[in-house]
Amino acid sequence: MSYLTDSPIDSAALRRQVMRDSDGACVIFEGVVRNHHEGKRVESIFYDAYRPMAEKEIEKVIRSVELDFPGVAVAVLHRLGQLGIGDISITIACAAAHRADAYAASRAIIDRVKETVPIWKKERGPDGEEWVGWQGRC
Amino acid sequence: MKVRLLYFAILKDITGRSEAELTLPEGTLAGDVWTSMRNQYAQLAGYAQPPMIAVNEAYARPETRLRDGDELAFIPPVAGG
Numbered sequence: 001m002s003y004l005t006d007s008p009i010d011s012a013a014l015r016r017q018v019m020r021d022s023d024g025a026c027v028i029f030e031g032v033v034r035n036h037h038e039g040k041r042v043e044s045i046f047y048d049a050y051r052p053m054a055e056k057e058i059e060k061v062i063r064s065v066e067l068d069f070p071g072v073a074v075a076v077l078h079r080l081g082q083l084g085i086g087d088i089s090i091t092i093a094c095a096a097a098h099r100a101d102a103y104a105a106s107r108a109i110i111d112r113v114k115e116t117v118p119i120w121k122k123e124r125g126p127d128g129e130e131w132v133g134w135q136g137r138c
Numbered sequence: 139m140k141v142r143l144l145y146f147a148i149l150k151d152i153t154g155r156s157e158a159e160l161t162l163p164e165g166t167l168a169g170d171v172w173t174s175m176r177n178q179y180a181q182l183a184g185y186a187q188p189p190m191i192a193v194n195e196a197y198a199r200p201e202t203r204l205r206d207g208d209e210l211a212f213i214p215p216v217a218g219g
Contacts, residue, residue: 031219047218048147050211053195054218078218090219110219118192118211119218120147131148133215 003058004051006081014093018073025099027106031090033083037132041125047080047089050118054078057117061109069105072096076109078119089121139164139206143171147214152181160210168193168210169200175212189214 011028019026033045062074075093083089092109096102113119121132141160145153153175160171172188190213191198197213204210 048150049218050144050146050192050195050213053192053211056195114216114219116197116216117218118146118213118216120214121217122147131151131214132217134148 003055003076003078004049005077005079007079009077009079009088009091011088011091011093014075014077014091015095017075018093018095020073020095022097023073023095024097025102026093026095027099027102029090029092029094029106029110030088031110033085033087033089035085037123040123040127042123043085043126044124045083045089046122046124046129047078047083048120048122049078049080051080054118058113061112061116064112065105065108068108069096069101072101072105074105074109076113078113078117080119139166139204141166141171141204141206142209144209144211146211149212149214152179162204166204167200168198168202168204171204171210172200172212188212190216 035042058076073095078090092106094102094105122129139162141162143158143160145156150156168191169188176182188200192211192213193202194209
């Protein structure tokens, strides 16, 4: 089971992974490459990762959310490499008996992924390229 | 002792490489390696505190004592999702 891919993400496949007959709700979250960031134009994003550690950290996020929201079924897939505008960078599928848990689990997963998983993005635009998050630390 | 140091993202760009094998004295701490990297690369001079640190694919503190065969990585601010 890998949570990382170098290929376009098929969100419908993640939905099929999580859905059970007892589920009454499925929340699909897609992170998508947009054409702007902090007022600057973005033309593409390159995603890099410490792959084996990123796999472990995503696994930890999923386990922690499953503990917080018992009964929710979760699938996560993050894409790496060069992505264009409109491409899906991450899909999170959460299925539950009721919508409240599915929404909350989905939100918790993306928030925790952004905090702990060693994945980086370099934005490219007409003004050059920049690793997101690095300049702000100077 | 020998430690494998991995470079990612901005650190890969700054150093121009993806990994290095370091020969270090016994007792070297993870944070010590960051200090020597700062001294080596002018672009890192302003970063007194290391980014997050990983030893053997798990987050670790700068005071972590390295051992022979360890895999060390400095983790710049993450930006997944």
